[in-house]
Amino acid sequence: MTNGAQALMKTLVDSGVEVCFTNPGTSEMHFVAALDSEPNMRAVLALFEGVATGAADGYARMAGKPAATLLHLGCGLGNGLANLHNARKGKVPVVNIVGDHATYHVPYDAQLQSDIETVARNVSPGFVRTSASTGELCQDAADAVTAARGLPGQVATLILPADVSWSEGGTPCKAPESKPAPTADDATIKNAAEAIRSGGKTALLLGGQALRKPTLMAAARIAAHNGTTLFAETFPTRIERGAGLPPVERIAYLAELATLQLSEFDHLILVDAKAPVSFFAYPGKESYLVPDTCKVHTLASPDQDSTASLSRLAEMLGAENATPAVQPAARPGPPRGKLTAEKVCKAVGHLMPEDAIIVDEAITSGLMLNALTAGAPKHDLLTLTGGAIGQGLPNAVGAAVACPDRPVIALIGDGTAMYTNQALWTMARENLNVTSIIFNNASYSILNVELERVGAEEAGDKAKSQLDISGPVIDFSRLAQGMGVHAIRVSTGEEMAKALDYALTNPGPHLIEAVVPESLNGVKRKILPWLLRTLPSLPRPLSKTLKKKIAP
Amino acid sequence: MTNGAQALMKTLVDSGVEVCFTNPGTSEMHFVAALDSEPNMRAVLALFEGVATGAADGYARMAGKPAATLLHLGCGLGNGLANLHNARKGKVPVVNIVGDHATYHVPYDAQLQSDIETVARNVSPGFVRTSASTGELCQDAADAVTAARGLPGQVATLILPADVSWSEGGTPCKAPESKPAPTADDATIKNAAEAIRSGGKTALLLGGQALRKPTLMAAARIAAHNGTTLFAETFPTRIERGAGLPPVERIAYLAELATLQLSEFDHLILVDAKAPVSFFAYPGKESYLVPDTCKVHTLASPDQDSTASLSRLAEMLGAENATPAVQPAARPGPPRGKLTAEKVCKAVGHLMPEDAIIVDEAITSGLMLNALTAGAPKHDLLTLTGGAIGQGLPNAVGAAVACPDRPVIALIGDGTAMYTNQALWTMARENLNVTSIIFNNASYSILNVELERVGAEEAGDKAKSQLDISGPVIDFSRLAQGMGVHAIRVSTGEEMAKALDYALTNPGPHLIEAVVPESLNGVKRKILPWLLRTLPSLPRPLSKTLKKKIAP
Structure with missing residues (x-):
């Protein structure tokens, strides 16, 4: 016989989830016991849930597929919430397994009883499900994996009551292969091409999946052929960079600097990215950082194939055979003297x-x-x-x-x-x-x-x-x-x-x-000069206009 | 001029909230700046929000009044959630001040944007409010303090948008004095007295506010006069104990043992406590631990004055002048040898x-x-x-x-x-x-x-x-x-x-x-004997029936 936890374990592994970052408690003991039934599931223990969730985030960024977390009721999920938030914002797939009291125990409002679903909605607005029975558990888990790893990636939360986990009658299943993401349609690509050819200054703003080598190379061909500037979002989930890869200028954290970066452009084309906004609001300052004179276009949204979309755009522009500019190899020398x-x-x-x-x-x-x-x-x-x-x-x-x-x-x-x-x-x-x-x-x-x-x-x-x-x-x-x-x-x-x-x-x-x-x-009370001193470290040569703006 | 944060600070202090456990971020900077405007507000910095919320819980348990926390958006609240859960379950008053983006910044969905209210509802089901304007802020804060410190105490969450905090026009106010809690009505007290006089075995189960000296003494008078057993809930928020105070037997964590403790009673009278349930559910075991043959009565609920209710009960039983049994002074000797x-x-x-x-x-x-x-x-x-x-x-x-x-x-x-x-x-x-x-x-x-x-x-x-x-x-x-x-x-x-x-x-x-x-x-696989070995450490002499039950 297979209990719910064992069937769930097999479903996860068969669906490609092969690592679980855990911080279990009593309600998760059957899941823990089931670890030995599935040799292909690796369990990595954390002493605090925020470590487990942040590890699942980092794992998925590099593995390109989700890990599971194992968390103990609403409080465990709470402890893991901040790093799940980071995963949500980074569109990173994570499958949370949150243990809960047995279904029949819930009405007794025992010490650890709380409303888990309300907490989960903060980080998993797209998928929160409490599995109602052992018979349904594996399909629920497969649905969670499917939800998590689709484009855009997301945090999916499956709440696992203890009796659903320990009861017999689990039937393992498997999440279906993800469907290929669609490419941007012709009208959208044509619109972007027209913006680039318009004669105005244009920039591509790359984010999400678009900061990996294949997409970067496609974008860099357009940059080489059409003089388009390449920007990256402020906080990339994962960006491939270094010698031999196209350099991309990241939008600055500080709104004052980001505004300067964007000040010269007539067109900003978004590729799996959103138009830059200030990280925080500041009294009397704008939240939206794109100048009024700059038109924003979306080439590919996060649920689309940004590489294919950019390659099509490159073709339409005749840039498909352009030689992309790449970063030359160069290292700084060794540091000396008092540390900074x-x-x-x-x-x-x-x-x-x-x-x-x-x-x-x-x-x-x-x-x-x-x-x-x-x-x-x-x-x-x-x-x-x-x-x-x-x-x-x-x-x-x-x-x-x-x-x-x-x-x-x-x-x-x-x-x-x-x-x-x-x-x-x-x-x-x-x-x-x-x-x-x-x-x-x-x-x-x-x-x-x-x-x-x-x-x-x-x-x-x-x-x-x-x-x-x-x-x-x-x-x-x-x-x-x-x-x-x-x-x-x-x-x-x-x-x-x-x-x-x-x-x-x-x-x-x-x-x-x-x-x-x-x-x-020493830069307190003179923040702007400090901001400006950081500009020369950007990979893009400064325009005359910009140089004038930042002159002391 | 007084900005929102300064007026809020004064409102909190005037309402008796004089300590704030903080882990601030940018959206809370005006609150931080306002600390110096109010000499009677002590700010205690924590490096992690779970420390701030757990400290607010511990503070209120001992001070008998709420502290504030200062938390950074939904993620900060998430990090603090587990210890707020403990405060909620212990009916401990806490006033959360959770900073949020400026109201006009919310639609831009910046990195730290999330639905704070959903998270807050997990721990503050009774009071979650996002302050809409500087003009309303102080009344909102006074309402939060009022909600938190009423009986039963609770966690109240006030969400403070940055612009509500930094705008001018705050008008300090003050939470009104708490109303005295009502005493149980005559019929309820009479019902409890009848149970105690019925001839069956009776126990008082004390929890919440009822484990402090005045209430314990009233209960102990009844115990001395009527042979009633005194139980305390499993995990007291705060219990006064030691030499000179009435000893009270805590209901055990382990359901097996709790069931034994309760097995001899015909009547269980609840005083600011709930009927015992198992901490977790276990396959094939009961969640509700009170035997079918035991009748449960409520003398005082958590919103009532348990001391006055018990004193009235003592009068009705003629126990008001009974001499309570108190714990004699006794200390163990110094420990020696290998540590355990x-x-x-x-x-x-x-x-x-x-x-x-x-x-x-x-x-x-x-x-x-x-x-x-x-x-x-x-x-x-x-x-x-x-x-x-x-x-x-x-x-x-x-x-x-x-x-x-x-x-x-x-x-x-x-x-x-x-x-x-x-x-x-x-x-x-x-x-x-x-x-x-x-x-x-x-x-x-x-x-x-x-x-x-x-x-x-x-x-x-x-x-x-x-x-x-x-x-x-x-x-x-x-x-x-x-x-x-x-x-x-x-x-x-x-x-x-x-x-x-x-x-x-x-x-x-x-x-x-x-x-x-x-x-x-060494006690694995033989849990019950271990449970039973702990019984002799209970303050209550074992009955013959119970001794027979636990005989090896």
């Missing part, structure tokens, strides 16, 4: 091997990362898609599980690292090849900027203390050692390079605590 | 000073805590009201903020400690007088029991590995030192007693990592 955030990024650019996976949640400390790794060997970059910090370390766990042969380098701010520090333990337990670099500047540095940007700069001591995490300064190397991860604290460029070199030549989990000054020290 | 979980509890019983606040989230390791502290100097005990683990360390933060003159001792399991380990940093930052004792047995020990209880005992290696957190064993003393907390690892009874004595005589944050074997080692 920029020198940490320099060490990464100096040493990162081919096919590395870079996870960037360094916030202000990572400002120079893009510039200093632009010509490094080709790599994937994963970023904070939904703004819910605490994504980086768990994402690194998932990426390393998905790609055991590729080194993962996670660059993480000190504030952000603390939300999901438990990820370090899973790295040790699974012996994952992840080097976590923590920028320890003892501050929520970005919030010092934001305090000023929202016009609250006359803040007093109590307010400032809320952004200061220096009392006590966290010792991340001890924290990591406490969770079984090899760790070292560095404070010079030489030490940094040596530690990173050691980590990269000795596969397994490492943590490097980089003691750095606040990256924005 | 029981010896840790013994050290606590041996050393804890008068008026200590004990936070118990030790799960299996805390089994003997009740027995070994029964005659210790009077103290308050806070427990895991909602079953969402990760409550203990944050609760200790809040209790210490509420009662700076009382030592807090938090007994925490290793698995549970990891969910909200960031609480240690707040203890260091605020120099809180908390001694955290972590039972390090390198296992989700309770789940080994549960795996068996749900009938999944034929588990294989993969399943078992999901309950084993020994690879790597976490080094909690390093973890604590990494967050600035004085910490020591102990493995004998003598070391344990010495470390605890040092911590208690040197006020401030300390962590003692107690290396102990699994408390349930």
